[in-house]
Amino acid sequence: MRKYRQKYYDFFSHFYDVIINLHSRDRSLYLRHYLARKSGVKPENKVLDLCTGTGSVATVLSQYAQRGLVVGVDFSLGMLTKAKAKAQKIGARNLCFVAADAGALPFKSDMFDVVTCSHAMYELTGKTRKLALQEIKRCLKKNGRFCMMEHEEPKQPLIRLLYYLRLLSMGKEGREIVRHELSELRRIFSQVVKETTASGRTKLICGEKGRKD
Numbered sequence: 399m400r401k402y403r404q405k406y407y408d409f410f411s412h413f414y415d416v417i418i419n420l421h422s423r424d425r426s427l428y429l430r431h432y433l434a435r436k437s438g439v440k441p442e443n444k445v446l447d448l449c450t451g452t453g454s455v456a457t458v459l460s461q462y463a464q465r466g467l468v469v470g471v472d473f474s475l476g477m478l479t480k481a482k483a484k485a486q487k488i489g490a491r492n493l494c495f496v497a498a499d500a501g502a503l504p505f506k507s508d509m510f511d512v513v514t515c516s517h518a519m520y521e522l523t524g525k526t527r528k529l530a531l532q533e534i535k536r537c538l539k540k541n542g543r544f545c546m547m548e549h550e551e552p553k554q555p556l557i558r559l560l561y562y563l564r565l566l567s568m569g570k571e572g573r574e575i576v577r578h579e580l581s582e583l584r585r586i587f588s589q590v591v592k593e594t595t596a597s598g599r600t601k602l603i604c605g606e607k608g609r610k611d
């Protein structure tokens with residue numbers, strides 16, 4: 399199953415940026431900066447962008463962590479090829495990409511100041527999401543911050559239908575977490591806060607790894 403999902407994303411990587419740009423280029427760029435600002439990333443920080451895709455969020459984060467390091471992780475080599483090309487184009491020297499599964503991260507514990515995950519947490523199927531949340535916590539430093547961005551439940555009927563189809567593709571465990579995501583995140587992180595953008599279309603949920611965790 400995992401292999402087929404990887405192949406699906408490899409294929410999708412050829413159109414991903416085109417579709418996002420057609421959908422709303424300015425809004426996407428605004429949202430990436432919004433996520434970077436809210437994550438509180440500082441110039442010297444080490445940042446992990448989980449399920450980085452074509453690296454759009456990671457490249458924005460690299461502008462904030464100028465003296466630090468941004469690592470983008472994804473299990474699709476197709477997506478990572480696009481991400482590396484993007485990083486090379488802007489000459490980002492503090493940005494690298496690693497192929498790995500979100501549920502088994504190849505990093506030492508307590509390594510990152512900030513972990514972000516944009517429009518991907520809902521795409522982690524089966525047990526992967528629970529594993530990924532545990533891995534995020536393990537890899538964060540004490541008091542490190544985790545921020546995930548996702549679509550809010552759409553109001554427009556057709557888009558709402560697509561949103562529910564996406565949830566259906568996530569399987570039972572996935573849908574359970576969406577329904578109870580705040581309580582689930584509060585079991586793992588402290589200071590969990592949810593906010594919605596002015597348009598009401600995007601939500602951001604941030605939490606911290608406690609000092610004693």
Ligand SMILES: C[S@@+](CC[C@H](N)C(=O)[O-])C[C@H]1O[C@@H](n2cnc3c(N)ncnc32)[C@H](O)[C@@H]1O
Nearest residue numbers: 407449450451472473474477499500516517518
């Ligand atoms: C909708 S894209 C989001 C990409 C990017 N974060 C963005 O905001 O543009 C979802 C990404 O999650 C990645 N992904 C899905 N399941 C994964 C897993 N188990 N491990 C690592 N990456 C995964 C896919 O390859 C894809 O690049």
